[in-house]
Amino acid sequence: MTPDQLIVWQNHQRVGTLWRGLDGRLMGFEYDEEWQASGQAISNSLPLNQRTWPPETLTAHHWFGNLLPEEQARAALIRQLGIPDDDFSLLAAIGGDCAGALSILPPHQTPEPSNRHDCDTPLSQERLNEWAAFKQRYALFAESQQAPKPRLSLAGAQDKIPVIWRDETFYLPQGTAPSSHIVKFAVDGRDHVIFNELYLNTLAALVDIDCPSTSVRYAGRYPLLVVERYDRAWVNGSLQRIHQEDLCQAMGMSRTQKYQEYGGPTLADCFHLLRDVCKPPAQSLQQLLRWQIFNVLVGNSDGHAKNVSRVIVKFCVWPVRRQSCLTDRSRVRRP
Structure with a gap:
């Protein structure tokens, strides 16, 4: 039976709790008290000056739902796992290794050491x-x-x-x-x-x-x-996670809004976001502009907001290779 709560971890630090709303589908999130006091916000859309995001606000639901597969990949996985087609159930089943630094686990489970290879x-x-x-x-x-x-x-x-x-x-x-x-x-x-x-x-x-x-x-x-x-x-023989979020997550938008045509962010919206979150912003803005120019020249029409991510270096304690800086020390990436 799927639990109604999941624990969000960063390595072995407890970040907060994700829970299923009364409707059985929407998700809420609350930062752990200790993490809120000494940690870092996991998203631009989930700042530390607020602790709890109820399910009905959709803010936390959008952020965590953006970690999941989409379309035919999602449908095939749900059939294989035999679980309900809702974001919470999917995260409960496969949220142990997501994009970025967070692991989402049932309450009875804790993250395993990242330097263990005997279980691979x-x-x-x-x-x-x-x-x-x-x-x-x-x-x-x-x-x-x-x-x-x-x-x-x-x-x-x-x-x-x-x-x-x-x-x-x-x-x-x-x-x-x-x-x-x-x-x-x-x-x-x-x-x-x-x-x-x-x-x-x-x-x-x-x-x-x-x-x-x-x-x-x-x-x-x-x-x-x-x-x-x-x-x-x-890092020293241990595989470490580096935190990141795509621009839909950073703006608090659903994955269904990744395309501008369907209400998603415009290029101007992306630039405004980077000016706000990147310190200093110039290198990240230039990187995004060059990437978009490249897309136009090669005919890539799939440059939506989920295909641009910011890597949050400050979230980590080791240097990140490749990519120029994009946020509060984040970086723009094309996954």
Whole structure:
């Protein structure tokens, strides 16, 4: 049975509590008293000068709902898990490793040490081939007698899985362990999508636009795109999470509002936000402008607000590689 409360963690520090509203679908959030006194706001839309966001305000619901998969990826995952189609139930099932530094866990569970690799499960070539060949997708999330099921969540509609990639081997993080890379799969009948993203990331890097390290591997005859996570970093042999939020989260908007055409942020709105949250803002504004110019030149019409994120460096205690600074020390990123 799904609990009506979930605990939000940053490493082993308790950030706050997420709960299900009386309607059974909307979510509320409250900062932990100690975190509010000495921590940092997890979002521009959830400042520390307020402690509680009731479900009916939708502010917290929008922020946490933006961590989840969308469209066909969400529908397939719900079928595999056999859970209700609501954001709280999904976070309860897969919120252990999300974008950014937070883990969302049931009350009885606490985060595991990030330097444990003994629980990582090698991802078999057979299972990878099935996924790449559009068979048995999301079976990775089924119950297993050998290991706890992974609790992995990535926003977006494209099929992808978070993995740990070491020595040319894919591992599936178990329980609450963080992942280091994202593996993206081709769309059925459109293998070129993988190579198109590889080409554009390579092209962007050549014109000095910060991009994650990207490469192609194969599962049988099917290509896979392997992308290094910009919100993870190896520190002294330990894989650490780096906090981030996309611009829909920063503005308190729902994932359904990511496109300007459907009531989402305009480019001007994004610039206004960065001026407010980035200190100093000039480098981040320039980075966003150059990224958008690049999108126009290469014909990318999918530059919506969820495809731009700010990495909150001040949230962390280690230096972040790659990307120029964007917030209160944050950075703009294209996931």
